[in-house]
Amino acid sequence: MAVVFGCAVSLMTSGRLSLRLAAPAALYWTFVPLLEIAGLAAVWPWKRSPVSFARAIDLFFVSNTPWSLWFTAFAALWALFPPARVFAWTGNPWPWYASALAVGLWCARLDFRFFRSVPGRTPARACRDLAVQRFIAWTGGVAWFMGPAAWQVVASRVGL
């Protein structure tokens, strides 16, 4: 997954795949799989684990394919079309939000089935595990990626 991110970053910035950009970007974006693993670890049934945690990670990460394809398609836009045109297309964020939501729901469905099948959770417990895993991964990701600007938005909205 980090390799996909690294390649996409290089394509979006320079229109080519160069080691100078792709290698460090792949390293930086390991925060995404690491936070996903942290979220999974928080809900994993350690005492009666049906498969090893390493195997569980492998199975869990299969559901990242839709996101990786979405991100690759987004990078392809920047690599294949003049930036001014892509800025015009992406200036209205709502179609992007809608497509991201669709992909997010698809991944959530895959992960729900993972929690049902691999640790054998009940539907309600699988939903809870999914929510906790997402909360840890997404809040951690937003904090690391957006940091102070995200805090300003939250603090302003809630009057802190």
Place this chain on the structure above:
Amino acid sequence: MNSVRRVSAGLLLAALAAGTLADRPQSQPPLWIAGYRVLAADFHVHSYPLSASTLAPWDLVLEARRQSLDAIAITGHNQVEAGLWGRWFARLVGGPTVIAGEEIHAPFYHLIAAGIHSTISWRNTAAQSIAEIHAQGGVAIAAHPVRGSWPAFDPQAMASLDASEIMQPIVWGYNYYGARELREFYQRGPLAAIGSSDYHGMGPLGICRTYVFARDDSEQSILEAIRRRRTVVYDRDGRAWGDAQLIQLAGGRLRDREPQPSGALDLFSRAAGLLGLIGILISGNRVVYSAKEKEIVPK
């Protein structure tokens, strides 16, 4: 490993080799006009992490060089540390000039503080922020000042503001009025005209740039040139904004210095890279869950 995956991995490696070979800075001799060193600069650049961008400060320094930029301001959201790191690295590798800065990301306005050393609070009013920027020896640039942010720039703020972005990616956005609003705000001046890429990882660094007429390429000379409004910017229609006399003196020499279109290696790198990535993703491991969702069958 199946054959599709093997071919895709080969394409990806070939794309990386071609792209790395093509990845060379386009060096240009310094340009002097009317006794000023003309510098291509991008004053609104975000970095990874904590600033919603993809590249670390040191990567930005190397990428700026690749994009024929003589100077950049690394402007973290509500923090100056990224800019200080970038400046340290640029000095280590011999340029380009990096100005430490911050984008003050406040609820009702966004302001670039270029040339500061300590973080300025987003809880200030625009006028307070500008005063603090000046106290630290920096310059204040209104960042994408669209109509919604105008009330924050009251007469006191406008009287002390140094510059405003007149060209940045927002002008290509779906909001047709973006370009007009930046222009109208700039004309409330007098202000230095600024073109910035507002780099967040999408599109090239320096896609919108400012030509600064400075005494030399030092940070202090660049900041002094902004204070004295010795800048030229080209908008999306190719119209020049900024110091009228300098626009006339420069003629067409500034735009000639912008990065040239990519060559065959780049084209191969992007086509093979995308095909390789898609091939690897669609040929990857899949898991089929049984109808009863009680077992998993890796495919």
